[in-house]
Amino acid sequence: MISAPNSGSGKTAIVCGLLNLLHRRGYHPCALKCGPDYIDPMFHRSVLSVESHNLDSYLSSSDQMRALFAHSSSGHDAVVCEGAMGFYDGVGGVTTQASAWEAADILDFPVVLVVRPKGNS
Numbered sequence: 001m002i003s004a005p006n007s008g009s010g011k012t013a014i015v016c017g018l019l020n021l022l023h024r025r026g027y028h029p030c031a032l033k034c035g036p037d038y039i040d041p042m043f044h045r046s047v048l049s050v051e052s053h054n055l056d057s058y059l060s061s062s063d064q065m066r067a068l069f070a071h072s073s074s075g076h077d078a079v080v081c082e083g084a085m086g087f088y089d090g091v092g093g094v095t096t097q098a099s100a101w102e103a104a105d106i107l108d109f110p111v112v113l114v115v116r117p118k119g120n121s
Contacts, residue, residue, distance in 0.1 A: 001034075001109040003083030003100045009116045012040050015082045016047045022078050023048060030076035032069070034103045035084035044082070055081065055107070058091060058098035062106045069107055081109060 022029040031044035031052035041052035053072040083100030090099035
């Protein structure tokens with residue numbers, strides 16, 4: 001999973017670049033997105049020319065998420081999942097329920113954190 005401390009950190013750009021790199025190196029990657037987002041999967045599809053699938057722990061039970069992941073990743077030799085918002089940002093921004101952290105925990109995903117460094121101005 002590619003995640004970040006907050007939205008606007010460059011997750012989608014990193015994910016699309018990684019998916020493109022995997023595809024160019026001969027892999028058959030699968031794109032996933034945490035949450036009910038439809039915009040980021042459009043970017044994934046434009047890079048891969050394949051469907052990108054959503055994983056949402058708010059609308060699905062843990063068992064359903066595992067089944068969706070197994071079904072979506074079947075036949076692929078690489079899987080890249082894009083987290084939603086910030087890593088711990090869940091429902092209403094006040095809980096970890098339905099957060100990228102929860103999805104990574106349920107699916108036992110390793111997580112790469114994208115951090116946009118900047119100095120004080």
